[in-house]
Amino acid sequence: MAVKRQPLLRKIVLHVALLPFLVFALFPFYHMTLTSLKTDRELYDRGAVPLLIREGPTLEHYKKLVWETAFLTWTKNSLLVTGIATFASVVIGTIAAYALARLKFPGVGPFGTGIFVTYLVPTSLLFLPLAQVVHWIGLADSKWALVVTYPTFLVPFCTWLLMGYFRTVPREVEECAMVDGATRLQALARIVLPMAVPGLVCAVLFAFTLSWNEFIYALTFLSSSEEITASVGVTQELIRGDIYFWGSLMAGAVLGSVPIVILYVFFLDYYVSGLTAGAVK
Amino acid sequence: MAVGSLRVGPVAGRRGLRVRELLDHERFLGPAFVTPALLLIALLVAYPFCMAVYFALSNAFIGRPSQFVGLRNFIALWESDSFRQTFQNAFVFTGIAVLFKLVLGMALALLLNEQLWFKRLIRGTVLLPWVIPTALSTLGWWWMFNSLYSVVNWTGINLGLMDPPGPNWLGQKYYAMAAVIAVNVWRGLPFFAITILAGLVSIPRELYEAAEADGAGAPARFWHVTLPLLKPVLAIVVLFSTIFTFSDFNIVYVLTHGGPINSTHLFATLSRQVGLESGQIGQGAAISLYLFPVLAVVVWVQLNFVRRQQY
Numbered sequence: 001m002a003v004k005r006q007p008l009l010r011k012i013v014l015h016v017a018l019l020p021f022l023v024f025a026l027f028p029f030y031h032m033t034l035t036s037l038k039t040d041r042e043l044y045d046r047g048a049v050p051l052l053i054r055e056g057p058t059l060e061h062y063k064k065l066v067w068e069t070a071f072l073t074w075t076k077n078s079l080l081v082t083g084i085a086t087f088a089s090v091v092i093g094t095i096a097a098y099a100l101a102r103l104k105f106p107g108v109g110p111f112g113t114g115i116f117v118t119y120l121v122p123t124s125l126l127f128l129p130l131a132q133v134v135h136w137i138g139l140a141d142s143k144w145a146l147v148v149t150y151p152t153f154l155v156p157f158c159t160w161l162l163m164g165y166f167r168t169v170p171r172e173v174e175e176c177a178m179v180d181g182a183t184r185l186q187a188l189a190r191i192v193l194p195m196a197v198p199g200l201v202c203a204v205l206f207a208f209t210l211s212w213n214e215f216i217y218a219l220t221f222l223s224s225s226e227e228i229t230a231s232v233g234v235t236q237e238l239i240r241g242d243i244y245f246w247g248s249l250m251a252g253a254v255l256g257s258v259p260i261v262i263l264y265v266f267f268l269d270y271y272v273s274g275l276t277a278g279a280v281k
Numbered sequence: 282m283a284v285g286s287l288r289v290g291p292v293a294g295r296r297g298l299r300v301r302e303l304l305d306h307e308r309f310l311g312p313a314f315v316t317p318a319l320l321l322i323a324l325l326v327a328y329p330f331c332m333a334v335y336f337a338l339s340n341a342f343i344g345r346p347s348q349f350v351g352l353r354n355f356i357a358l359w360e361s362d363s364f365r366q367t368f369q370n371a372f373v374f375t376g377i378a379v380l381f382k383l384v385l386g387m388a389l390a391l392l393l394n395e396q397l398w399f400k401r402l403i404r405g406t407v408l409l410p411w412v413i414p415t416a417l418s419t420l421g422w423w424w425m426f427n428s429l430y431s432v433v434n435w436t437g438i439n440l441g442l443m444d445p446p447g448p449n450w451l452g453q454k455y456y457a458m459a460a461v462i463a464v465n466v467w468r469g470l471p472f473f474a475i476t477i478l479a480g481l482v483s484i485p486r487e488l489y490e491a492a493e494a495d496g497a498g499a500p501a502r503f504w505h506v507t508l509p510l511l512k513p514v515l516a517i518v519v520l521f522s523t524i525f526t527f528s529d530f531n532i533v534y535v536l537t538h539g540g541p542i543n544s545t546h547l548f549a550t551l552s553r554q555v556g557l558e559s560g561q562i563g564q565g566a567a568i569s570l571y572l573f574p575v576l577a578v579v580v581w582v583q584l585n586f587v588r589r590q591q592y
Binding site for chain 2: 011014015017018021022024025026028029031032035043044046050051092093095096098099100103104105106107108111113114115116117118120121122123124125126127128129130131132133148149151152155156159184185209212213215216219220230231232234235246249250252253256257260261264265268271272275276
């Protein structure tokens with residue numbers, strides 16, 4: 001009896017110990033969502049309980065956000081920039097990773113090191129000169145500036161991640177195909193890529209997330225309301241002077257996170273494996 | 282077989298055949314495959330980096346031709362209080378945040394490594410702060426630390442932990458630093474926990490069984506089996522996190538804008554303020570270059586120790 005009880009008690013203790021971590025992780029989202037659904041009267045009543053909705057939920061703040069601000073434009077910009085930057089980066093990253101993982105040619109070693117170093121360069125180191133470059137190529141205050149610059153951090157990431165996946169595809173499988181007469185490109189397209197699909201999914205997910213979440217470049221390169229992305233729009237345009245519209249602000253923060261949350265719910269396991277692969281491999 | 286027939290097909294003319302043969306050649310295909318990435322890095326990473334160095338050594342100002350001024354920007358920075366404060370902040374912020382993330386991340390990873398109910402759901406919850414756009418989730422924290430309606434203070438007061446009205450989190454020096462550190466820990470903890478967890482999972486079970494057979498208790502097993510074997514993973518996590526914490530921008534920019542009185546400025550936020558908001562690109566670039574030595578050290582350690590151990 002006692003022997004059987006012990007694991008159950010231990011299990012309960014473990015879950016209780018986990019509870020503070022879970023509350024810490026989730027509470028900001030809970031509070032954001034709650035605030036976005038409260039009526040202004042309850043929101044600014046200092047006697048009210050901030051943890052609950054007592055006077056009924058309202059979609060007032062969401063309506064205001066969607067109809068009275070350019071939020072939909074910002075979201076469209078974010079989707080466009082993220083979509084194109086992700087696609088381009090995964091393609092460029094895939095071929096570079098394949099070359100690094102499989103091909104022998106002069107300079108392959110230094111190039112690999114270069115990719116790794118670039119992977120570690122923080123965006124906040126280069127945003128000032130990049131703003132100048134963006135200006136020179138005529139993309140100042142245009143969302144295309146982001147399409148061009150986001151691959152600078154997405155490509156190293158995708159290359160690094162995919163290199164690990166390509167190395168797990170046995171060389172012999174590919175060599176067999178080539179002995180049978182396939183060219184290297186055919187072997188890559190029909191044998192190696194299909195075997196590396198989990199890696200490709202991972203690369204797409206992370207590239208999408210990283211570029212959706214990017215903030216400093218978008219904040220620096222863009223200023224007009226028609227060009228900015230969702231996170232810049234919500235943090236910059238919804239705050240006018242000292243008057244904060246907390247309800248709409250929180251509604252913007254919630255809606256701006258929705259695309260990532262949707263991906264996250266469906267592909268959680270890829271996120272977990274990509275996170276560890278990116279750092280450990 | 283179908284693939285093989287393509288090669289002898291009459292469709293491919295002389296020229297087509299040559300291109301295909303070239304593409305089959307590693308010495309050609311390799312460089313061809315890395316060229317797009319290489320161009321991108323050369324034009325949009327290496328070149329801007331050289332520009333940053335040039336800016337830092339010049340008196341560049343928005344919309345004005347610049348002149349070479351040597352190290353004058355760096356000297357001017359050391360004479361300014363805001364920069365010295367920022368320099369100190371960067372180390373306090375990074376040191377405390379990484380330490381908290383490491384200790385809490387280790388604890389969380391050990392918990393997640395146990396047999397749990399709703400394992401997937403719990404992992405999903407733990408990882409969530411890491412995937413949501415930081416600028417947006419920090420807005421949520423900004424509201425939680427609001428001077429009038431802070432839910433943190435409301436909870437603290439109602440639990441009897443704080444005297445009303447509680448601290449003005451973002452308006453007082455040390456509280457503001459505590460707030461930005463808290464948000465950074467919140468956002469970075471999942472990376473530590475999940476990566477350390479991956480390291481824990483890869484430790485062979487037999488080692489624990491052997492240690493247990495030798496009479497080692499749980500703490501002894503942690504110190505003599507878990508920690509030594511986790512060292513490479515811990516080193517990587519700490520190095521990565523150090524770079525990204527040191528160069529953090531989003532959290533400070535949204536939460537405090539560097540205030541009150543520069544007490545939470547980091548290199549990235551001060552660099553933006555000086556370089557863009559006041560237009561002194563030269564000084565701004567000089568500030569952001571302070572991120573470089575840390576980057577260089579981390580890269581050097583990674584290349585010389587961590588990767589060598591791995592392969």
